[in-house]
Amino acid sequence: MSAVLEHETAPAPIVREPKNYLNVAWTVRSWLLTVDHKRIGLLYLAGITFFFLLGGAAAGIFRLELMTPQSDLVESETYNKLFTLHGIIMIFFFLVPGIPGVLGNFLIPIMIGARDMAFPKLNLMSWYLFMIGGIFTLYVTVAGGVDTGWTFYTPYSSTYSNTYVMATAVGIFITGFSSILTGLNFIVTVHKMRCPGMTWFRLPLFVWSNYATALIMVLGTPVLAITILLVALERGLKIGIFDPRLGGDPVLFQHLFWFYSHPAVYIMVLPAMGVISELVAAFSRNRVFGYKLVAFASLAIAVLGFLVWGHHMFVSGQSLYAGMVFSVLSMLIAIPSAIKVFNWTLTLWRGEVTFNTPLLYAMGFLGLFTIGGLTGLFLATLGIDVHVHDTYFVVAHFHYVMVGGTVMAYLGGIHYWWPKMTGKMYPEGWARFSAVLVFVGFNLTFFPQFILGYLGMPRRYHVYDEGFQVLNVMSTAGASILGIAYLFPITYLIWSLKYGAKAPANPWNAVGLEWMTSSPPPTENFIETPVVDFEAYEYHRHPAERHG
Amino acid sequence: MSTTATLPSATAKRTPVVAHHFDDWDQQYDACVLGMWTFLVTEVMFFGGAIGVYMIYRWQYPMAFAHASNELDVWLGTFNTFILLTSSLTVALGVRYAHTGESRKVGWMLIGTIFLGAIFLGIKAYEYYTKFHHNIAPLLDLPFDWGGADPGPTKIFFGLYFGMTGIHALHMIIGVVLMAMFIPAAFRNEYRDGNSLGVEVIGLYWHFVDLVWIFLFPLLYLVDRAITAPPAL
Numbered sequence: 164m165s166a167v168l169e170h171e172t173a174p175a176p177i178v179r180e181p182k183n184y185l186n187v188a189w190t191v192r193s194w195l196l197t198v199d200h201k202r203i204g205l206l207y208l209a210g211i212t213f214f215f216l217l218g219g220a221a222a223g224i225f226r227l228e229l230m231t232p233q234s235d236l237v238e239s240e241t242y243n244k245l246f247t248l249h250g251i252i253m254i255f256f257f258l259v260p261g262i263p264g265v266l267g268n269f270l271i272p273i274m275i276g277a278r279d280m281a282f283p284k285l286n287l288m289s290w291y292l293f294m295i296g297g298i299f300t301l302y303v304t305v306a307g308g309v310d311t312g313w314t315f316y317t318p319y320s321s322t323y324s325n326t327y328v329m330a331t332a333v334g335i336f337i338t339g340f341s342s343i344l345t346g347l348n349f350i351v352t353v354h355k356m357r358c359p360g361m362t363w364f365r366l367p368l369f370v371w372s373n374y375a376t377a378l379i380m381v382l383g384t385p386v387l388a389i390t391i392l393l394v395a396l397e398r399g400l401k402i403g404i405f406d407p408r409l410g411g412d413p414v415l416f417q418h419l420f421w422f423y424s425h426p427a428v429y430i431m432v433l434p435a436m437g438v439i440s441e442l443v444a445a446f447s448r449n450r451v452f453g454y455k456l457v458a459f460a461s462l463a464i465a466v467l468g469f470l471v472w473g474h475h476m477f478v479s480g481q482s483l484y485a486g487m488v489f490s491v492l493s494m495l496i497a498i499p500s501a502i503k504v505f506n507w508t509l510t511l512w513r514g515e516v517t518f519n520t521p522l523l524y525a526m527g528f529l530g531l532f533t534i535g536g537l538t539g540l541f542l543a544t545l546g547i548d549v550h551v552h553d554t555y556f557v558v559a560h561f562h563y564v565m566v567g568g569t570v571m572a573y574l575g576g577i578h579y580w581w582p583k584m585t586g587k588m589y590p591e592g593w594a595r596f597s598a599v600l601v602f603v604g605f606n607l608t609f610f611p612q613f614i615l616g617y618l619g620m621p622r623r624y625h626v627y628d629e630g631f632q633v634l635n636v637m638s639t640a641g642a643s644i645l646g647i648a649y650l651f652p653i654t655y656l657i658w659s660l661k662y663g664a665k666a667p668a669n670p671w672n673a674v675g676l677e678w679m680t681s682s683p684p685p686t687e688n689f690i691e692t693p694v695v696d697f698e699a700y701e702y703h704r705h706p707a708e709r710h711g
Numbered sequence: 712m713s714t715t716a717t718l719p720s721a722t723a724k725r726t727p728v729v730a731h732h733f734d735d736w737d738q739q740y741d742a743c744v745l746g747m748w749t750f751l752v753t754e755v756m757f758f759g760g761a762i763g764v765y766m767i768y769r770w771q772y773p774m775a776f777a778h779a780s781n782e783l784d785v786w787l788g789t790f791n792t793f794i795l796l797t798s799s800l801t802v803a804l805g806v807r808y809a810h811t812g813e814s815r816k817v818g819w820m821l822i823g824t825i826f827l828g829a830i831f832l833g834i835k836a837y838e839y840y841t842k843f844h845h846n847i848a849p850l851l852d853l854p855f856d857w858g859g860a861d862p863g864p865t866k867i868f869f870g871l872y873f874g875m876t877g878i879h880a881l882h883m884i885i886g887v888v889l890m891a892m893f894i895p896a897a898f899r900n901e902y903r904d905g906n907s908l909g910v911e912v913i914g915l916y917w918h919f920v921d922l923v924w925i926f927l928f929p930l931l932y933l934v935d936r937a938i939t940a941p942p943a944l
């Protein structure tokens with residue numbers, strides 16, 4: 164069965180070296196100064212897991228507060244700081260750098276047959292910038308917090324809020340550069356580092372979607388940077404730009420902010436879509452249906468994503484006609500997303516499906532992302548958004564796409580590539596159990612929020628009408644289940660590092676260059692530079708035939 | 712492709728050291744140049760955001776902005792444009808000499824570029840000084856004496872003027888520092904083999920910084936200069 168791993172031109176196993184990227188050196192220095200993309204991926208994994216837990220803790224506290232209609236656990240100011248911290252950490256320090264930082268860094272060079280990223284030192288620098296930005300955020304957390312919401316609307320953020328807005332802004336500005344450099348590195352790597360025979364249309368779809376993500380990072384993030392800088396100039400030097408008292412226009416801030424932040428939601432979800440393509444293909448043993456369509460859908464999403472920001476501002480005083488145009492454009496962007504969902508479904512339909520943990524997560528993604536995307540269409544409908552804007556309906560929508568979509572895919576991907584990254588198998592039984600628990604906990608947490616929003620409960624308040632209590636208690640109960648369910652993988656994955664079974668080079672019998680090198684791979688990924696003469700996802704070619 | 716093609720065939724070329732993860736020098740060269748171009752794209756978006764804000768306010772307050780822009784010294788601005796364009800010439804010559812392996816000349820061209828850059832920054836500093844002197848620098852809580860109409864939008868104009876030219880100047884300072892780092896190597900004759908990559912990449916950056924000024928200059932100094940008094944309605 165391992166015959167499928169080997170490449171035709173290299174009949175002997177490509178790698179039989181005991182030395183791999185993990186055991187070449189053990190010192191702390193060898194980690195902190197590494198330029199190996201695989202080690203940098205693991206550095207990201209550590210950083211991101213930490214911030215995920217911190218952001219989760221903030222959510223845990225405010226979900227407890229929301230069990231009752233009155234204010235009992237925390238007061239208003241603290242509540243505002245908690246949801247702000249949660250949003251900032253989860254978006255800028257978990258979802259945006261998450262899949263590209265961990266899985267993208269680890270896998271892209273291997274998947275294209277390269278020895279490393281194009282700019283390994285820049286890659287390490289991205290991680291340091293991410294961590295420095297994170298330290299600012301930690302400082303803010305300890306020093307007393309910030310209460311503007313993750314959206315930093317002016318003039319509240321630039322003039323009135325007397326919390327740590329500047330320090331937070333500096334932190335996000337710095338992490339933004341981490342994101343820019345990652346994007347730059349991905350683009351150059353995919354263009355220039357592909358091994359012989361690895362044409363654009365042989366690239367795994369994971370690479371395509373990360374490439375599309377990198378385009379957004381490179382085009383969108385600088386606009387966030389200049390926006391933050393302008394807010395800082397207004398707050399620090401008192402230059403009037405967004406403050407109406409100084410003749411400035413606060414809606415202009417919203418335009419600039421969403422010009423980045425809507426594309427940023429695709430920075431968060433496109434890499435997840437790439438993971439899903441890999442998982443669906445591997446566990447249905449099937450070539451992804453309509454490969455090219457899925458690849459181009461990623462690019463279409465990257466481009467269209469820049470044209471819809473105004474759907475966040477339907478009630479911010481933008482002109483009605485602008486609203487109508489943005490409404491139509493927002494619906495267009497659902498098309499490439501839907502194409503992908505249909506194609507994955509068709510891939511499964513025609514395949515021999517095995518329900519391992521990664522596929523369970525992928526199935527979760529398919530269902531939850533579809534709900535999230537469809538409710539996005541509700542919100543993009545001008546007339547409906549006037550009613551549900553700034554209610555829990557929006558909160559539920561974006562959690563379905565970001566948590567139900569991205570986090571599910573992230574966990575699925577971590578399980579799928581864990582044997583490759585660490586050389587150890589995770590315990591399948593526990594993993595399946597946790598995957599189901601995550602799904603149940605997630606839906607119990609966020610489905611009631613659709614109803615709450617529809618009934619009119621506004622977001623960002625901790626005191627609410629008594630009629631909403633039952634649904635809120637359900638949501639908090641779900642959040643408790645979800646919180647525990649997330650702790651399982653963290654625990655058993657760490658456990659597996661010591662006690663897990665040793666992973667073979669290709670535990671899933673999957674195709675793709677990453678499965679043709681040892682687990683874990685050697686420092687420069689392959690002993691010999693691979694030569695590719697096969698398409699992506701060649702599951703239809705029988706292993707025997709391939710070697711015949 | 713790339714540098715090697717432009718080398719005079721007579722030059723005995725030593726292969727530059729290729730980093731471990733590249734297959735050959737061409738790959739490394741292409742990757743670095745593409746990397747710089749990609750970085751410049753991010754810079755376009757960065758300055759594009761600021762210029763966008765400026766244009767929106769210009770469109771919202773056309774009269775106030777026209778009057779405020781008359782306060783800028785168009786002659787100093789023109790002179791600075793000339794200086795900066797000349798510095799683009801010197802850096803381009805530097806790249807050319809790096810191609811042809813005339814290492815010392817590369818050094819002199821970089822020194823010339825830095826010199827011109829310094830003149831630009833000096834003049835810019837003088838312009839800033841006059842704004843502070845005339846109390847039209849709306850920074851911190853400095854007094855802002857604006858005799859004319861619309862002090863609010865005028866403040867925005869000067870705020871954006873300081874913000875945009877300040878960020879541009881910062882880019883120039885970074886460019887000057889980076890170029891200075893290449894000078895010792897140039898005088899150690901390290902570019903004698905036509906290994907122009909480093910100089911070429913920094914050259915791209917410098918041209919871009921020039922290009923930003925080519926946009927800032929007309930936007931801030933020239934547009935609607937003819938309007939000096941409110942039109943009779």
Ligand code: HEM
Pocket residue numbers: 314428429431432474475493494496497500535536537538539540542543544548551552553557560561564565569
């Ligand atoms: C099918 C495509 C999508 C459409 C048409 C869509 C539409 C919308 C609309 C109209 C809003 C504004 C609601 C309001 O504030 O009243 C919104 C909010 C939001 N969406 Fe989506 N969306 C889509 C996909 C996504 C995806 C894939 C993500 C993230 C991965 C996402 C994340 C968000 C977030 C974070 C917000 C709330 C921002 C805030 O105000 O804090 N959306 N969406």
Ligand SMILES: [Cu+2]
Pocket residue numbers: 424425428471472474475
């Ligand atoms: Cu959006």
